[in-house]
Amino acid sequence: QVQFVESGGGLVQPGGSLRLSCAASGLIFGTFGMDWYRQVPGKERELVASITIGGRTDYADFVNGRFTISRDNSKKTAYLQMNSLQPEDTAVYFCNSDPPFSDSWGQGTQVTVSS
Numbered sequence: 001q002v003q004f005v006e007s008g009g010g011l012v013q014p015g016g017s018l019r020l021s022c023a024a025s026g027l028i029f030g031t032f033g034m035d036w037y038r039q040v041p042g043k044e045r046e047l048v049a050s051i052t053i054g055g056r057t058d059y060a061d062f063v064n065g066r067f068t069i070s071r072d073n074s075k076k077t078a079y080l081q082m083n084s085l086q087p088e089d090t091a092v093y094f095c096n097s098d099p100p101f102s103d104s105w106g107q108g109t110q111v112t113v114s115s
Helices: none
Strands: 003-007 008-012 017-024 033-039 045-049 057-059 068-070 077-084 092-099 109-111
Touching: 003 077, 003 092, 017 033, 017 109, 033 057, 033 068, 033 077, 045 068, 045 077, 077 092
Parallel strands: 008 109
Antiparallel strands: 003 017, 017 077, 033 045, 033 092, 045 057, 068 077, 092 109
16 A cells, blocks of 8 residues: 655744655555645645656745655655745655655645744
8 A cells, every 4th residue: 555654844933944755555655656735724735846856846836945745765755945934835755756646645745844
């Protein structure tokens, strides 16, 4: 069974940084692209960042150069380094493969940006 386990969230002040991790299991990690999403209550989940099998990255416009997605195939883990965090980045962050396994969404990791 495919599983994604997110970690690394927390409470951070505006301007701070966090590094999220996504540990994957049950799939041949190196053969899938990986995506990070986020969701706030009452809104749809939105795509934050993507990384292809070959390491090409893409970001939502709102990232504006602040986040970096990466992957370590040997550890079956994807990462999201988030810098210059702002209150509007407060959300639950999720990861999934690309294409996604629709039945394998994890619990996500809460990121709260507040002073």
